[in-house]
Amino acid sequence: MSSNLYNQYQQLLQKIADVKYASAVLQWDQETYIPAKGGEIRGRQIATLSEVAHEQFISEKFGNILQQLLEINSLSDIEKRNVELSWYDYNKAKKLPADFVRNMSEAVNKSFYAWLNARKENNFSVFQPYLQQIVDFKKQEADLLGYDKHPYDALMNDYDKGLNTSITDELFASLKPELLLLLNKIKNASQVESGFLNQSFDKKIQWNLGIEMLKRIHFDFEAGRQDISEHPFTTNFSSRDVRVTTRIDENDFGNMLWSCLHEAGHALYEQGLPAEQYGMPLGEYCSLSIHESQSRLWENCIGRGLPFWKHHYQLLKESFPQQFKNVSVESFYKGINKVEPSFIRTEADELTYHFHVMIRYEIEKQLLEGSIVTKDIPALWNELYKNYLGITVPDDKTGCLQDVHWSHGSFGYFATYSIGSLYAAQFYATICKQNLSLEQQIEQGNTLPVWQWLQQHIYPFGRYYSSEALCKIATGETLNSRYFIELMNKKYSTIYEI
Amino acid sequence: MSSNLYNQYQQLLQKIADVKYASAVLQWDQETYIPAKGGEIRGRQIATLSEVAHEQFISEKFGNILQQLLEINSLSDIEKRNVELSWYDYNKAKKLPADFVRNMSEAVNKSFYAWLNARKENNFSVFQPYLQQIVDFKKQEADLLGYDKHPYDALMNDYDKGLNTSITDELFASLKPELLLLLNKIKNASQVESGFLNQSFDKKIQWNLGIEMLKRIHFDFEAGRQDISEHPFTTNFSSRDVRVTTRIDENDFGNMLWSCLHEAGHALYEQGLPAEQYGMPLGEYCSLSIHESQSRLWENCIGRGLPFWKHHYQLLKESFPQQFKNVSVESFYKGINKVEPSFIRTEADELTYHFHVMIRYEIEKQLLEGSIVTKDIPALWNELYKNYLGITVPDDKTGCLQDVHWSHGSFGYFATYSIGSLYAAQFYATICKQNLSLEQQIEQGNTLPVWQWLQQHIYPFGRYYSSEALCKIATGETLNSRYFIELMNKKYSTIYEI
Numbered sequence: 001m002s003s004n005l006y007n008q009y010q011q012l013l014q015k016i017a018d019v020k021y022a023s024a025v026l027q028w029d030q031e032t033y034i035p036a037k038g039g040e041i042r043g044r045q046i047a048t049l050s051e052v053a054h055e056q057f058i059s060e061k062f063g064n065i066l067q068q069l070l071e072i073n074s075l076s077d078i079e080k081r082n083v084e085l086s087w088y089d090y091n092k093a094k095k096l097p098a099d100f101v102r103n104m105s106e107a108v109n110k111s112f113y114a115w116l117n118a119r120k121e122n123n124f125s126v127f128q129p130y131l132q133q134i135v136d137f138k139k140q141e142a143d144l145l146g147y148d149k150h151p152y153d154a155l156m157n158d159y160d161k162g163l164n165t166s167i168t169d170e171l172f173a174s175l176k177p178e179l180l181l182l183l184n185k186i187k188n189a190s191q192v193e194s195g196f197l198n199q200s201f202d203k204k205i206q207w208n209l210g211i212e213m214l215k216r217i218h219f220d221f222e223a224g225r226q227d228i229s230e231h232p233f234t235t236n237f238s239s240r241d242v243r244v245t246t247r248i249d250e251n252d253f254g255n256m257l258w259s260c261l262h263e264a265g266h267a268l269y270e271q272g273l274p275a276e277q278y279g280m281p282l283g284e285y286c287s288l289s290i291h292e293s294q295s296r297l298w299e300n301c302i303g304r305g306l307p308f309w310k311h312h313y314q315l316l317k318e319s320f321p322q323q324f325k326n327v328s329v330e331s332f333y334k335g336i337n338k339v340e341p342s343f344i345r346t347e348a349d350e351l352t353y354h355f356h357v358m359i360r361y362e363i364e365k366q367l368l369e370g371s372i373v374t375k376d377i378p379a380l381w382n383e384l385y386k387n388y389l390g391i392t393v394p395d396d397k398t399g400c401l402q403d404v405h406w407s408h409g410s411f412g413y414f415a416t417y418s419i420g421s422l423y424a425a426q427f428y429a430t431i432c433k434q435n436l437s438l439e440q441q442i443e444q445g446n447t448l449p450v451w452q453w454l455q456q457h458i459y460p461f462g463r464y465y466s467s468e469a470l471c472k473i474a475t476g477e478t479l480n481s482r483y484f485i486e487l488m489n490k491k492y493s494t495i496y497e498i
Numbered sequence: 499m500s501s502n503l504y505n506q507y508q509q510l511l512q513k514i515a516d517v518k519y520a521s522a523v524l525q526w527d528q529e530t531y532i533p534a535k536g537g538e539i540r541g542r543q544i545a546t547l548s549e550v551a552h553e554q555f556i557s558e559k560f561g562n563i564l565q566q567l568l569e570i571n572s573l574s575d576i577e578k579r580n581v582e583l584s585w586y587d588y589n590k591a592k593k594l595p596a597d598f599v600r601n602m603s604e605a606v607n608k609s610f611y612a613w614l615n616a617r618k619e620n621n622f623s624v625f626q627p628y629l630q631q632i633v634d635f636k637k638q639e640a641d642l643l644g645y646d647k648h649p650y651d652a653l654m655n656d657y658d659k660g661l662n663t664s665i666t667d668e669l670f671a672s673l674k675p676e677l678l679l680l681l682n683k684i685k686n687a688s689q690v691e692s693g694f695l696n697q698s699f700d701k702k703i704q705w706n707l708g709i710e711m712l713k714r715i716h717f718d719f720e721a722g723r724q725d726i727s728e729h730p731f732t733t734n735f736s737s738r739d740v741r742v743t744t745r746i747d748e749n750d751f752g753n754m755l756w757s758c759l760h761e762a763g764h765a766l767y768e769q770g771l772p773a774e775q776y777g778m779p780l781g782e783y784c785s786l787s788i789h790e791s792q793s794r795l796w797e798n799c800i801g802r803g804l805p806f807w808k809h810h811y812q813l814l815k816e817s818f819p820q821q822f823k824n825v826s827v828e829s830f831y832k833g834i835n836k837v838e839p840s841f842i843r844t845e846a847d848e849l850t851y852h853f854h855v856m857i858r859y860e861i862e863k864q865l866l867e868g869s870i871v872t873k874d875i876p877a878l879w880n881e882l883y884k885n886y887l888g889i890t891v892p893d894d895k896t897g898c899l900q901d902v903h904w905s906h907g908s909f910g911y912f913a914t915y916s917i918g919s920l921y922a923a924q925f926y927a928t929i930c931k932q933n934l935s936l937e938q939q940i941e942q943g944n945t946l947p948v949w950q951w952l953q954q955h956i957y958p959f960g961r962y963y964s965s966e967a968l969c970k971i972a973t974g975e976t977l978n979s980r981y982f983i984e985l986m987n988k989k990y991s992t993i994y995e996i
Contacts, residue, residue, distance in 0.1 A: 037721040048520075241540070
């Protein structure tokens with residue numbers, strides 16, 4: 001009887017997943033292969049699929065099955081956890097009335113085009129009234145979802161269940177002074193050379209190199225593929241079909257290379273999620289913070305490390321013999337880790353990146369609590385860039401208009417980027433501690449131990465644990481910024497001889 | 499009030515179209531880019547979308563709206579026709595119980611794999627029991643759908659509303675003796691040379707040539723694209739996003755070229771359907787016969803004609819100077835029209851092709867009326883190939899196992915291929931009659947008059963007219979095999995000097 005009911009629940013949820021994944025296929029196609037005139041209708045096709053999935057999910061039928069399952073004692077641990085998580089998702093979804101969702105979605109749609117126009121005109125005030133509307137919706141959303149202390153907590157919780165402003169404030173408070181100290185030391189040290197990354201690099205050779213690097217770090221091309229899109233991303237339609245994209249700039253070799261490693265980190269996580277839990281909570285990723293930890297672990301902890309390049313640099317030299325002729329692997333390593341305060345988050349180095357995130361976090365928090373309004377954004381933005389990075393933002397496009405997130409209504413997202421880096425550093429430190437010869441193995445081109453550790457400690461659990469619990473079990477302690485700070489200090493003290 | 503109701507109807511139907519087109523995107527991806535391990539889950543995702551679309555379509559809510567609309571007098575002609583056609587579709591869909599559809603779909607799925615295995619073992623008996631199940635389902639389907647004279651009519655009607663065995667028997671009866679006569683004359687004439695098509699042709703150059711040919715015959719690459727797949731096909735997700743595929747065989751130049759022209763004919767039709775009727779019956783193609791007429795008009799009437807190549811042959815010579823060095827345009831024209839009885843339908847020439855179709859038509863008809871059973875197929879198949887084409891089928895793979903259609907449960911489909919050719923010839927004859935300098939214009943590379951005629955007489959009507967009525971309006975008379983026979987006689991009398 002109970003197994004019958006669980007089957008019913010599973011069948012319903014998997015059908016909803018079918019529809020959601022179908023929507024993901026349509027979005028992937030929209031970013032990669034859709035012809036110019038196909039975009040308009042595609043928007044409505046995607047919207048219809050979201051509506052169908054949402055309607056089925058919040059149906060009374062589904063709610064009733066869940067309620068009955070909650071009272072059954074004979075479920076296995078796994079089954080019980082799936083039901084609990086679905087019940088949580090169900091109640092959360094029911095909190096937002098259909099009208100509210102539709103109105104916000106329409107506001108978001110308009111706001112995205114306003115953002116595009118504002119960027120074209122390089123003028124925040126074109127975007128501002130639309131953004132204010134989004135912020136007002138987000139405040140309502142926070143109220144509807146509910147929170148204990150801070151309205152922003154309700155939104156952060158959406159990307160990482162359990163994450164909130166208290167935790168983040170504390171992490172950033174420990175991070176900020178250390179990074180500022182390090183940044184100041186670097187500013188006063190003699191600088192490193194990175195110009196070799198900006199020669200001309202044949203696009204086709206770059207593409208082949210990217211594919212080879214994906215293979216080398218264990219991306220399964222039988223369960224995924226890579227394509228070109230304007231902005232690199234990872235998506236999946238099951239754990240057996242995980243797609244990454246990259247972009248190739250002829251004059252910026254690093255752009256392609258680290259986007260490949262970054263997206264591959266995301267993709268390995270998706271390919272590693274338990275296939276038999278297709279469509280179920282335990283088949284889904286833990287949180288955006290943990291997802292981001294996976295991309296940053298491969299992109300930064302490994303992909304910007306000297307051990308990794310001691311082995312793989314040979315491939316780069318073979319692919320571009322002219323461009324790297326006079327660049328030793330040590331100079332290459334230094335160049336790819338050059339620190340320099342800059343305006344654009346997505347182009348920032350591993351250190352200054354986090355100031356970009358903290359600035360956005362602070363602004364979002366104040367918008368949500370109402371201590372500022374959207375009109376205050378440009379001045380505050382520019383002031384914070386001056387304070388943290390010592391640079392003067394020249395215009396809105398280089399400043400507060402650079403990210404798409406706000407126009408999409410994504411508030412509460414940015415912090416997961418930095419928190420992902422902290423998790424990555426803590427995971428990497430743990431792997432190193434458990435395997436003292438790890439970096440020698442990586443020097444020999446063997447990253448299998450890293451992948452195997454992730455297969456054991458991260459991938460198989462899906463959403464079984466919260467980010468916090470997963471970290472505790474995998475590393476022995478909850479998230480701590482110390483590992484990231486140590487990693488940064490160690491790296492830059494060698495590179496900048498400080 | 500009535501416009502309100504019509505809007506409701508339109509919104510519902512367009513949402514159903516969104517889901518159907520989403521399913522088409524998933525299928526397109528499955529044929530082009532899906533990684534090996536992604537196929538299994540993709541099958542269930544597509545099935546779920548079909549189910550969702552079907553459920554919404556046969557819902558009581560939708561039926562009620564239609565019934566109310568049928569009684570309203572204030573609808574425009576266009577609106578009225580949409581409602582009529584939806585009402586017809588709705589009632590037809592309701593005739594097949596959900597259980598029946600699911601069971602048949604499962605049988606089809608198993609039968610497809612049985613067919614693959616049977617082909618691997620080159621043994622029809624591996625497929626036979628599964629095929630018999632499909633035939634039994636198809637007989638039931640015919641009974642559920644209803645018919646006047648012959649059960650096969652119910653199935654043919656599914657692909658071309660109004661088409662039936664009486665019409666087809668009559669058309670084939672007029673066609674068969676004429677084609678047999680012509681074939682016998684050709685067999686006794688001196689043969690033409692076509693070996694130049696089977697040299698080695700660089701795949702990349704073939705691809706570029708195919709793209710150029712698509713452009714030359716007006717395919718809009720802003721509203722479509724071409725990709726590679728194992729079997730060429732055309733699909734669409736709106737009239738602004740129409741996708742064709744081709745395959746490239748290094749040693750068979752014609753394979754790519756005429757598949758491009760064939761699929762482009764389908765695609766021009768889809769791109770020409772009225773965009774403002776998205777998701778509505780009048781935004782859909784008239785029938786499979788008319789669809790096929792569009793592909794065959796461009797592939798054969800134009801794309802295998804001397805006038806066309808007098809202009810475009812230059813491009814082929816530039817692309818493959820070595821391969822076509824000693825081939826004049828007249829020899830090229832003769833070679834691409836070589837007639838030769840052969841075993842495989844999809845590789846047949848324009849004349850013998852129709853015997854392949856008639857054989858399948860006769861077998862399907864007898865299966866449906868119960869005068870044969872599936873066990874009788876191989877013997878009957880081989881006998882008919884001997885009778886019509888004078889060739890001895892060596893094995894099942896080259897014989898009755900060659901087409902995928904039966905394993906898909908597609909019965910009643912084949913005739914539309916030949917009937918499409920007849921329509922194409924009749925349309926082409928009409929265009930020529932109305933524009934006496936047409937072939938001179940084509941000789942100068944100008945196929946615009948053909949496209950414009952189709953834009954005026956075929957594309958804009960969607961399903962407004964039946965195939966029969968559309969033909970009558972466009973050409974002044976109902977379908978008549980005379981035009982095709984004349985075209986064949988004219989073509990082959992020159993080529994074979996008979």
